[in-house]
Amino acid sequence: MVTLDFGTLTVPVGIVRLLDLILTCISFSLVASVGHSTNSFWTWCMFTWCFCFCVTFLILLLEFMHLNEMLPISWDDFTTAFAMLAALMVLAASIIYPIFFTCATCGRQIGATVTSCLAFILYSVEVGLTRAKPGEISGFLSTVPGLLKVLEAYVACIIFMCLEYSAYWVHPGLQWCVAVYSICFIFALLVIIFTICRLLSVFPAPFDKVLICCNVLAVLMYITAVVIWPLYNFQNNKTRPPNCSNLPKCAWDNLVVIAFMTCFNLIAYVVDTFYSFRLVFFVSRT
Structure with a gap:
């Protein structure tokens, strides 16, 4: 039987994820409203925001319905690794998009850049909230060496x-x-x-x-x-x-x-x- 846990949405990590969800949604919505581009950098930025939005929504949904406990994976490692990966991807998008697609009169593009930067900050906060402290029993990817492994792979x-x-x-x-x-x-x-x-x-x-x-x-x-x-x-x-x-x-x-x-x-x-x-x-x- 599926049980709904509203507490997962009111804890600090849950609130940060909800804000991540909103900001990434605003980012790709603003960019999509401007029009489609065949530029590979545009495609990468749109993929980043859509990917982070979808996975964040999936994490929130699974935790809200307590379905994450049924998965044969280390959930803490997965969520921490994703938060680190999302922070790196959104940071790259926040740098690449304004360089190639913004101008002084591009209001929606500037707005997308601002929300993307805010999403990067919040994903970084999520990493800090989920990271294991020294000596704490947790999954490997929740430790500093584990987060560095995600960084090394992304670079x-x-x-x-x-x-x-x-x-x-x-x-x-x-x-x-x-x-x-x-x-x-x-x-x-x-x-x-x-x-x-x-x-x-x-x-x-x-x-x-x-x-x-x-x-x-x-x-x-x-x-x-x-x-x-x-x-x-x-x-x-x-x-x-x-x-x-x-x-x-x-x-x-x-x-x-x-x-x-x-x-x-x-x-x-x-x-x-x-x-x-x-x-x-x-x-x-x-």
């Missing part, structure tokens, strides 16, 4: 979106960088999937020790990518080509984004390794 997705085959197929060094991005992304994705599906027990070794080893390896691999990627791509191509200003999508800009995101992910893996060491060797012992 890798941005790198993949900017990659073009012609940019790396000539040099083995650049192919190594792509291998680094791919290997680390696959591991982060497996950790997220295994955690949400409660499959961590199938690891043949202690999960926390495996995680530390993989994080250290990822740091070393990303250090090589941080050096190799700009070395090969910008050695004779240090300035932005003049024709880039007239193109909707410039290959040189993509190379810069990849270089920046590589450095960003290296920092994320370093912080991830630090927190993993702290959780395993300090918090768990106390």
Whole structure:
């Protein structure tokens, strides 16, 4: 028998999710009212707002009807991971959309940007409300290392979106960088999937020790990518080509984004390794 729990809508997390629902709905409604565009950036922003709206509505509905307890997944891990992913996606949309589609007289576009920024703030608040505190018994994705895994996977997705085959197929060094991005992304994705599906027990070794080893390896691999990627791509191509200003999508800009995101992910893996060491060797012992 399905029971309705209005209390899930009045707790702080429930209120934040309701506001997320309203703001993402306003964002994609305002943008849709302006008209359709075939630009890939427009499509990405619309997908972001619609995706976050639908999943947030699904989470609220399942918790309101207590159906989440019947799902064979770690619900806390799922909701925390989604809040982190939604915050990152909405942040990207809040930056991309105004750059390409707003102007001084574009009232609805500016309104969509404002509501998108507010949605990002609220999703970040939701992450803070659902995140496990140090020493607290909770799902892995509710901890700082778990949230960093979502961040690392998302940044890798941005790198993949900017990659073009012609940019790396000539040099083995650049192919190594792509291998680094791919290997680390696959591991982060497996950790997220295994955690949400409660499959961590199938690891043949202690999960926390495996995680530390993989994080250290990822740091070393990303250090090589941080050096190799700009070395090969910008050695004779240090300035932005003049024709880039007239193109909707410039290959040189993509190379810069990849270089920046590589450095960003290296920092994320370093912080991830630090927190993993702290959780395993300090918090768990106390």
